[in-house]
Amino acid sequence: MKAQRNRFLLDESDTPTHWYNILADVDVQESDVRRLRPLGESEEHRSNGVALNLPLSMYRGSVGRERFVEIPDEVREQYQRWRPTPLVRAHRLEQALDTPAHIYYKYEGANASGSHKLNTAVAQAYFYRKAGVQELSTGSGAGQWGTALSMACQMYGLGLTVFMVRVSHDQKPYRRVLMELHGARVLASPSATTEAGKELLAKQPDSHGSLAIANAEALEYARTVPSGRFAVGSGENHVLLHQTVIGEEALLQMERAGEFPDVVIGAMGAGSNFAGLAFPFHRERLREGVHTRLVAVEPEACPKMTRGRYAWDYNDLSGSTPMTKMYTLGHTFAAPGVHAGGLRYHGAAPLVSALYDRGLLEAVSYGQKAVFEAGALFARTEHVIPAPESAHAIRCAIDEAVKARAERRPAVILLNVSGHGLLDLSAYQQFLAGDLEDHPVSDEQIAASLAALPDQAPLGAS
Amino acid sequence: MKAQRNRFLLDESDTPTHWYNILADVDVQESDVRRLRPLGESEEHRSNGVALNLPLSMYRGSVGRERFVEIPDEVREQYQRWRPTPLVRAHRLEQALDTPAHIYYKYEGANASGSHKLNTAVAQAYFYRKAGVQELSTGSGAGQWGTALSMACQMYGLGLTVFMVRVSHDQKPYRRVLMELHGARVLASPSATTEAGKELLAKQPDSHGSLAIANAEALEYARTVPSGRFAVGSGENHVLLHQTVIGEEALLQMERAGEFPDVVIGAMGAGSNFAGLAFPFHRERLREGVHTRLVAVEPEACPKMTRGRYAWDYNDLSGSTPMTKMYTLGHTFAAPGVHAGGLRYHGAAPLVSALYDRGLLEAVSYGQKAVFEAGALFARTEHVIPAPESAHAIRCAIDEAVKARAERRPAVILLNVSGHGLLDLSAYQQFLAGDLEDHPVSDEQIAASLAALPDQAPLGAS
Known part of the structure; x- marks a missing residue:
């Protein structure tokens, strides 16, 4: 028996030296795809300006047209502590x-975050x-982002305050423990630390909190802290x-495997794990004869691409952040409580939205029962417990593979397993017990939140 | 800045082709270091014989004097799904x-188990x-072994029934979910499935269970199932x-790093993760000029090597398994409930015991507060959350490194981080809250359990 x-x-040493800026390879107006502003440009949201401003x-690197942006040595050195990540044939x-x-x-779940x-x-x-x-702040729901940021802040000696949705803070303490182990201060939101939190607590002392409130608190906090962002x-x-x-990395690894993907698949929250894998393959499509499909997979509980609209919209419930042109269900859309908390954001990243608008990407959606079935099959065969978010990509990959079987044709499928599900085992427990439910969204709900879209684009927008 | x-x-392809049999390189009588018997040799424990018998x-490979035992292709192929594991410079x-x-x-925590x-x-x-x-059974407390065995049984199409201590089954459901995801049947022990379980339930309907009872149930179950073990x-x-x-693997990796360890460190439960790393370095000591120290680290709550006795003893509370010559605190010793559940076994592996008896190994013990301090420092610096068991090895490695600093001498330290602690975050939560306690064991307790050692060796023993 020959080992496969x-x-x-x-x-x-194969860790990439450059990030890839897709703006070099897609025909889109800069004003359509930029959102946050560097120092001094935040006119329309002056009060939040400094707290939101990005270091120049x-x-x-993220708004120019230069194809490759050099990764600073200090960042690449940290990357090399867990990168390159493995590419695995399933x-x-x-x-x-x-x-x-x-x-x-591609497996991104092996690092400590x-x-x-x-x-x-x-x-x-x-x-x-x-x-x-000197200090960062952020809001956190499920906690993958807060965990990663706490590790990163510790690497560079930055303070971090995480406002964590109270119901998650109380019921799922492990993500909080991870953040605290890495030196972050974690506050249950609504908290008594900010005016926004105090105001809400006065009205609802037993509020469960929400990501919108946690982000509002984190934003206020960043404004009040010297050198906070x-x-x-x-x-x-x-x-x-x-x-x-x-x-x-995946490009290089597929080359080593001697194959090239016919389809590249990623789960779609706001778009970063999908784009991270898919964008470099878009560049490859500019070569003669490459027709790789790029597929974003969203939950049917939050179908921003398959059922949303390409429009200018706010990024948060309160409308206190700059507007963005994106595929959106409307900033007032309240996604049902599916386990893939990372996929419940109402909008798609501007760059992903622009490519989708131009027909360069595909999108599909699934209910969570089908998603967990796929995640469990993946665990049983590949012995990796995928995060519920990543299980969306797995569901789609399985369907593509089954289609290839039905059509008796070869196919090379590449997907992003963006994280592990070891802190999501209660969701798998519900799945095993048959207690999971799908949460389809009605046309009426979507129509209502789309009706609440802002009625004009920001000044200077296309 | 040059990346380190x-x-x-x-x-x-560097995955080992052979296991190393230390019996080739240590002067010990075979009767002193074998425990379980192959088919037909279980005279002294006839009733459990078949259920305990090992495939010939x-x-x-584990009792002869041949230095290297070939790993079957089918096993090596599975190993290659997660091996070689990384060696990391901290x-x-x-x-x-x-x-x-x-x-x-050496990091062994990245596989799905x-x-x-x-x-x-x-x-x-x-x-x-x-x-x-066709079917295996086992008892499980904390669940690392049960998780690994459920994955392995699924790989080869074997049935598996795990008797899980009821208090763990109910309070820490995630290990159970992992096992069930991999197709195992998990029963809370005491269960109504076995006579041993029924008998206990009749007396104590609300029993929390124990590993001794879970193992007794698993053993009885194996006897009653056709082709069960x-x-x-x-x-x-x-x-x-x-x-x-x-x-x-570590030998090859240290060679690539251009160094050789002065000390090799592993946590000591019954001894498998310690021996797994340390034994091949014992072989290297047979070369001229190699004086590497091998250090086993145990919890002060279960100091079988530092305070136990080298004697013939039973492996379980009931005395229904064959006797073993080993460092032991006595089979009636009840270790306090420290979080490192995998290190609470009363005895040391016969091979580890024999080497320790001959002065070829060192042993140290630590209280769990010092251990979790080390684990938290490791998490903050290396961004790996170690299992509480593995944090014992980290504590010892830190102390060795601090000693080198005090003595202003170089030192190369190699340790085994045998598993991750992502399913042990409640223990870290207690640590962060300052709620952890040490559990030193009194001389009286040890004297009492040593007094209950069997008063004679088995027939034919040295």
Whole structure:
């Protein structure tokens, strides 16, 4: 019996030296795809301006047209502590599906934060620190982003305050323990630390909190702290830029495997893990004869791409952040409480939205029962427990492989398993017990939140 | 800034082809170090005989004097799904300690079972399957072994029934979810499935259970099932043999790093993760001029080596398993409830005991507060959350590094981080809250359990 090749590992020295800026390779107006502003440009949201302002050094690379942005040595050195991540051929999943398709997955869950979020957390902490920022703040729901940011802040000696939705803070304490182990201060939101929190607590002393409130608190806090900034973990151009290390590595690894993907698949929250893997493959499509499909997978509980609208909208419930042109369900859309908390954001990243608008990407959605079935099959065959978010990509990859079997054609499928699910086992427990439910969204709910879209674009917008 | 080399990765093809049998290199009578028997030799425990009997193919390699035992292709192929595991230079831990010592750790926690246990689980499942066994059973407390065995049984199409201590089953459901995701049947013990369980339930309907009872149930179950066997995850010669892949890889990786360890450190439960790393370095000591120290680290709550006795003793509370010559606190010793559940076994593996008896190993013990301090420092610097068991080895490595600093001498330290602590975050939560306590054991308690040692060796023993 000859052993099959399972993993395509790269050496530390193969860690990418550059991020890939897709703006070089897509025909889109800059004003359509930038959101946060560098210092001095935040006219329309002066009160939040400084707290939201990005360090110029970080901002520049994500809005220009230069194809490759050099990764600072200090960031690359940190990347090399867990990167390159493995590319794995899912032989046993293929066997279980009896498919002629070859399935490869890029696995981002092996670092201590447990997900791809660390790729941008490390870069952001570095740039903020270099710009003289001393403390970051952020809001956190499920906690993947807060965990990654706490590790990154510790690497560079930055303070971090995380406002964590109270119901998660109380009921799921493990993410909080992880953040505290890495030196972050974690406050249950609503908290008595901010005016926004106090105001809400006065009205609802037993409020469970929400991500919208946690973010509002974190933003207020950043305004009140000397050299404080509010950091975000998805959606922004710079975040997507940082995540492209995933796809750059995958390109090299697929080459080592001697294959090229027909389809590249990622779960779609605001878009950073999807874009991180898929964007470098978009660049490859500019070569003659490459027709790789790029598929974003969203939960049917939050179908921003498959059922949303491409429009200018706010990023938060209160409308206190700059507007963004994006696929959105409307900033008042309240997604049902599916376990994939990381996919419940109402909008898609501006860059992902622009590509989708131009027909360069596909999107599909699934209910969570089908998603967990896929996650459990993946666990049983590949022995990796995927995060519920990542299980969306797995569901889609399985369907692609089954289609290839039905059509008796070969197919090379590449997907992003963006994180592990070891802190989501209560969700798998519900799945095993048959207690999971789907949460389809009615046309009426979507129509109502789309009706609440702002009625005009910001000044200077296309 | 020049990036430092962090990880010494090997290619899949570098996965060891042989296990290392230390019996070739240590002067010890075979009767002193064998415990379980192959088919037809279980005279002294006839009733449990078949359920405990090992497949001859697995037994042979672990009792002969042949130095290297070939790993079957089918096992090596499975190993290659997560092996070789990384060897990591702990640069940031070194910096935090301001030590001239170089600290390297072998990391066994990245596979889906979360620990080194998978190395033997896969081998055992393979050999049992090949011998015609159709179902395995085992007892489980904390659940690392049960998790690994459930994955391995799924790989080879074996049934598995895990009797899980009821208090763990009810209070820590996530390990159970992991096992069930991998197809195991998990029963809370005491259960109504066995006579032993029913008897106990009749007396104590609300019993919390114990590992002794869970193992008794698993053993009875194996006797009643056609082609059933009771599988164990530590202590036995064959288990230690399988774990030597850890040390064999580490030897090659240290060579790539251009260094050789002055001291090799592992946490000591029954001994499999310690021996897995340390035994191949014992072989290297047979070369001229190699004086590497091998240090086993146990909890002060269960100091079998530092305060126990080298004697013939039973492996379980009821005395229904064969006797073993080992360092022991006595089979009636009840270790306090420290979080490192995997280190609470009353005895040391016969092979580890024999080497310790001959002065070839050192042993130290620590209280759990000092251990969690070390674990938290490791998390903050290396960004890996260690299992409480593994944090024992980290505590010792830190102390060795601090000693090197005090004595202003270089030192190369190698330790085994045998598993991750992502399912032990409640223990870290207690640590952060200052609620952890040490559990020293009194001389009186140890004297009492040593007094209950069997008063004679088995027939034919030395």
